[in-house]
Amino acid sequence: MSTHTHEKHDEHHDHNHGGIFGEKTELYFAILSGVFFFIGLILEKFTNLSGIKLLVSFMIAFFFGGYYTTIEAIGKIKKREFEIDFLMLVAALGAAYIEKWEEGALLLFLFSLGHALENYAMSKAKKSIEALGELTPKTALVKENNSTKEVSVEALKINDVIVVQPNTKIAADGVIIKGKTSINQASITGESMPVDKEEIGELNKIPDFKDIEEKNKVYTGTINGNNVIEVKVLRLHKDSTISRLIKMVSEADTQKSPTQLATKKFEKWFVPFVIILVFTLCFAHLVINETVNESLYRAITVLVAASPCALAISTPSAVLSGIARAANKGVLIKGGRALEDLGSLTTIAFDKTGTLTEGKPRLTNAIPLNGFEKNEFLRIVLAVETLSNHPLAKAITKDIQSTYAVASLGNASNIKAIQGKGISADYMENMVFIGNEALMDSQSILISETVKQQMNVLLQEGQTTMLVAYKQNLIGLLSVMDVPRKHAKETLSKLKDIGIQKMIMLTGDHQNVGNSIAKQIGLTEAKGNLLPEDKVTAIQQLKKANTKIAMVGDGVNDAPAMAHSTVGIAMGAAGSDVALETADVALLSDKIENLPFVIGLSRKSKSIIKQNLWISLGVVALLIPATLFGFASIGPAVIMHEGSTLLVVLNALRLLRYNEN
Template sequence: MKHKHSHDHGHNHDHDGVFGEKTELYFAILSGVFFFIGLFIEKFTSLSEWVPLTNFIIAYFFGGYYTILEAIGKIRKGEFEIDFLMIVAAIGAAYIGSWGEGALLLFLFSLGHALESYAMNKAKKSIEALGELSPKMALVKKEKDIVEIPIEDLKLNDIIVVKPNAKISADGVVIKGSSSVNQAAITGESIPVDKNAISSTVDLPDFNDISENNVVFTGTLNGDNIIEVQVLKLNKDSTISRLIRMVNEVETQKSPTQLLTKKFEKWFVPTVVVLVITLCFAYLAIDETPKESLYRAISVLVSASPCALAISTPSAVLSGIARAAKRGVLIKGGRPLEDLGSLTTIAFDKTGTLTEGKPRLTNAFTLDGFDKKAFLSMVLDVESLSNHPLAKAISKDIKTQYDIKGNNLASEIQAIQGKGIKARYDNGDVYIGNEELMRSQNIVISQEITSQVNELLQDGHTVMLVAFNNKLVGMLSVMDVPREAAKNTLKRLKNIGIEKMIMLTGDHQNVGDSIAKQIGLTEVKGNLLPEDKVLAVQILKQEYSKIAMVGDGVNDAPAMANSTVGIAMGVAGSDVALETADIALMSDKIESLPFVIGLSRKSKSIIKQNLWISLGIVAFLIPTTLLGLASIGGAVAIHEGSTLLVVINALRLLRYREI
């Protein structure tokens, strides 16, 4: 796994000062306020000199406070960067009486710094959100009693009791009872999985080798029946803890351009320092007073402080982030904003991202001339007695799609675990379930029906046969259907140059293939567990160098963390996905994707323009101040101008419209 560097603008320490975590931002704003008050008094009033001077000195304090902390922190590590230059330039300006220019420098610099660090740093929260998933307590069977204990105290082979609709508190094997468990949080499967007790707990195989129908995971949601689970993994080894560790290993990072400007500063700053120190002694070589030499040296120092350069990327990044926020898209920092614009491959999770994440009734056929209305009415009566999620989906869709009310003629419903259900209906027996259930009741299934069932299964449907009075009378199928907007969104992505769109899913390959056909994906990888998704993302990343991963569940968090840019679908997404992702679509609308990619490309081009402006100005100012062609006031004015120009250029992003 490639480690991403932590995102610090030198900001790893928490700045919880007087105003809490926003202190740095408020200090920068106060610095600006005092600077402008001082400037106004100096230019437009005849008050004595010490009044504006006092304001400038206060501006120095607020603007320089965190800059000094930063510079000291870096000098200790042997790094002399732009913070150091700003401090020296400000001290120099004060020394020769140019307090206003120094205050302006510090204000602009501290504002750029503060805004950037305030907008980022959310990595810690992802871990907290993941932790929330697993329940805090577990009910453990001790001889005849059931005791509630913290999950940290669970031991291997403890027996826990899981109540209906409660979260399961350990990875383990079901040893008593049967239920359907919603595993979407871990595996991303859209349809709850039937779980039943393992036949014998003697000589249990390895956890990974036990059949899926007997195993449960921490953080998944039990259905309507009580089950007892034997704990096979300690809390620290559970699936969810592994996910937490995976997410933990990957943090947000700076944008590529910021990293580049950092590199540039690394050699540029020492060069300037050497040049300025040399210039202080210019009077030894040329005919001028020490004061003139010092004045020139400080002018060069001011003009060479790459202020515009320091603010060029953060200002564009922030404008991009603000523009996205208006559209309900949360972008966490410069790296994802820049990276997204340069990639051509996107991987999607299926459930809840490209599909609705809810099973829908897709077919209801009758056989042998059985009346369709009578068939649907019977199925509705029987299924509405069941609490199984599929039964609920079928009842709801029969009511809405076929406008059938039902006659309440069904009774004595019983679930036949792993096969289906049985009920009494109008003095006869109804069976709804798989082929195995029909065979166990000696109901004849013709070759024709078997091939019809297989065809539907191939297309990714879950199929149920319906028998009444020992005769097959019909067939139902349900499926997690594509979102309405998915097809159009993928088409737009293709039009803006996204070449590969790949679906990664925990569902079966044929479910994936069927959806891919309907919405126009280029490739599908099915039957993937969270770890497999991570591996798939890593392989795709090697192949295409950059890849975005779009998902909504916790199970996607590690895959997102491993992708170049992780994009979480909003409201339906778990907190973790929102926190782990680099970009979160808050409105749960996949339609926002083309907008974000377009915005990212625009941001990239504005960042480039800003770099040219800021470097161009520095390249122009250094020789002019060196040759004494510009005064310190002129240098600061041009400086100021270029910084404002860069910021104004960046603000164009706030008006970005999708083409």
């Protein structure tokens, strides 16, 4: 990978050439250039050597300092491009031509040293991305009959069964078919705590990888806990989540931000201006009282001062560092545009189900009526609902057992579904009915006005209510609801604190449901009863009013709305092909609380980009008049030029250590 100006498609330099000393060859060549430059100075000051004997040391400094600069310049000239390496080489050769060998050697020494140090510094950002590739183990243990065989991960096939030993990396995306464990998924999702995993129930009906519950699926490169598990391979190595992430993150820095585009446009006009200015200065002796050599020296010095090296790398270095930091935190940002746009947001629209809420119903109320004993009421409900496969029944069963610690006596039988009304079952030789008012009316079970008022209050809050009758008497009221995520309210509060002015829910659920959730977690507004195309319309309207808007969803049914927003943000995208492909930003874990971090990182990136632009343009603005009017020679100009380049890179690398306050 390139490590100098970090744009692919040959738009900038790549000084990571390698050589006889490996990847540090350019640094060693720069040091040798410096050594021979200082030897030349010493010989010049303290010996009587003259002519070619004195110049040998400077010539050797020229060779080592100009070696990679020449390679770059020739490569660009072949493509009819003239960039910074070419300008520096011309300046050095010009200095030699006017017999300023020591200044030409100093120029190439500092230029090559600056680039080598810049290369070293920027490789830290690249290595944060490249480290993803090292997460995948090289081999896997494939189960064959009662034995295992070690094979390369590239040789794994769909439906192979691999055995994963304790504390080892998982070699493929797949589903656990045997065993329970805890898995460290930090490499994929950024989660700091291990996640409990268990084998899937029905081995004969394994769904597509994207449809498998998180508790049953595993990802390549994650680390198994203390138990042996068996995993059925569902994705080939090249299609694994980690492989796609490596590809997307490594390509992300090629997508230019608005600032990069503006900078590139500025360079397009600035570089020809510099060349014309320098060419003109070469003939200054025709109009002012100075020698030819003095005019050439001034022109060369201005050429060094005006070369926009720091400007060229100021934005790409920050974009790369920001993307690398986000990837380390389990967030995929697809390019500089998305990174910058995130920091400009003042409005965020959210999908409800699975984004702001848990995405599954929870038992919110279990109220005994008419003096019926609560534990007995819960035991009856549990016994009946345990027999049902309906999602609401499963939610009620789970929550009664976990929240109320009630155990089923298993005395229910003969369960029947009553279309559009509810269910009935036998319990202790008596009928139990669980369902809506219509079911109770059909069985001539009396519902008091007080109970109807209770139900109406719950309905206004967006809850789904069910009545429970036993022995022809109403014994209780149940309500279920898709409840807010644990950290949703805290996250929205943080977003508000960092300047997000509007937070709007777009949901297909009833308006009452949206209003209830909005009130609980602190949303600005909720829009209910929306079809996917209605969400697109809502996004377009919000964009007209607020300019930049993000849409946060699951990346599947919200994909159209994401596509029309300024920034599409997908939640829980690690297992979703659609989310990874359609979103501009993908939160790989299912954690909404990562949103403030991402927006904060974007704002910090924008701030650093702005700082870098001021540094780079400020130095150029200072050096051009200083060299033009003879206040600065090549030495100080080169030091400030290379110093500013290194400074903007080091400033950008601060993003690698960014943490939310």
